[in-house]
Amino acid sequence: xxxxxxxxxxxWYKVTKKTKMAEPEPVLEDxxxxxxxxFCCVEKSDEISPEKTVAATIENILVRLGRLKxxxxxxxxxxxxxxxxxxxxxxxxxxxxxxTRLIEEGIETKRAAFGWYKEFEIKSKGHPMAxxxxxxxxxxxxxxxxxxxxxxxxxxxxxxxx
Amino acid sequence: xxxxxxxxxxxWYKVTKKTKMAEPEPVLEDxxxxxxxxFCCVEKSDEISPEKTVAATIENILVRLGRLKxxxxxxxxxxxxxxxxxxxxxxxxxxxxxxTRLIEEGIETKRAAFGWYKEFEIKSKGHPMAxxxxxxxxxxxxxxxxxxxxxxxxxxxxxxxx
Numbered sequence: 001x002x003x004x005x006x007x008x009x010x011x012w013y014k015v016t017k018k019t020k021m022a023e024p025e026p027v028l029e030d031x032x033x034x035x036x037x038x039f040c041c042v043e044k045s046d047e048i049s050p051e052k053t054v055a056a057t058i059e060n061i062l063v064r065l066g067r068l069k070x071x072x073x074x075x076x077x078x079x080x081x082x083x084x085x086x087x088x089x090x091x092x093x094x095x096x097x098x099x100t101r102l103i104e105e106g107i108e109t110k111r112a113a114f115g116w117y118k119e120f121e122i123k124s125k126g127h128p129m130a131x132x133x134x135x136x137x138x139x140x141x142x143x144x145x146x147x148x149x150x151x152x153x154x155x156x157x158x159x160x161x162x
Numbered sequence: 163x164x165x166x167x168x169x170x171x172x173x174w175y176k177v178t179k180k181t182k183m184a185e186p187e188p189v190l191e192d193x194x195x196x197x198x199x200x201f202c203c204v205e206k207s208d209e210i211s212p213e214k215t216v217a218a219t220i221e222n223i224l225v226r227l228g229r230l231k232x233x234x235x236x237x238x239x240x241x242x243x244x245x246x247x248x249x250x251x252x253x254x255x256x257x258x259x260x261x262t263r264l265i266e267e268g269i270e271t272k273r274a275a276f277g278w279y280k281e282f283e284i285k286s287k288g289h290p291m292a293x294x295x296x297x298x299x300x301x302x303x304x305x306x307x308x309x310x311x312x313x314x315x316x317x318x319x320x321x322x323x324x
Contacts, residue, residue, distance in 0.1 A: 004166075004242060016288040080166060080295040119288025126178040126281025133242040 001136035002081040004039040009123040015116040021088035026113030039078035042086035052138040054097045075111040163298035164243040166201040171285040177278040183250035188275030201240035204248035214300040216259045237273040
């Protein structure tokens, strides 16, 4: 799971066009003020354990929200953060689960339309912690240090052959 | 070199605070309309051949601008797209060189302040080609297919020991 986060004064989006993997009844237009915008990209490797991916992502998001003293989140599916994407079904399940879990944690959470092209506006806050990225590895349950490639590959291969 | 591109109706930024690697006399505030915003992140591996990195990046940017029929670019240094960053000196040299080369190609090109925190506003166009990413590998002179990792490592090691 790759995430690009922006602490924003305002985020707005409006769908412009469907892709083949468009969710059927999305929120067509929405906005949020004083929030953390999370561009999210589910990766193929997250499919091995969607549950662990959700748990690790929630843990990392909550730490970040705590630092920012932020209570509102806009989850924004964004395929351009990774080259090896998760399939649409599991990706949507993961994003919806993250939304549900964040709401349970008391975070007001919106989720932008999955599988639709969208125009958007962002006004970022620009303070030293306002922009950040996270690479969540479901195998180690935390932010990936980029050194788990071979280990990850072993897990994927083990999962494929089990 | 990692690039995240957004075809935008408008981009605006204003510096908020220096980092340790702040360029001394940047444009403190700037904006551009009807342009391609390129969030750029120079990677450690680009240091082996900054010249090849610039050449490969220019080639890929020009192809993309052609498809979008775009003639204006805002280069925006953004460290959050990669984990292994190039050093500030070479990163700035690469970004300035890209700006110079794009201008030579007839593209109006602005470059946002390097090494400064910035607040920004983006209004994206949201059409099917409006958002894109590029991973430029200086060794193969084109968009990286993600399969050159071991080969790249060999090159880095060779460069370090030569």
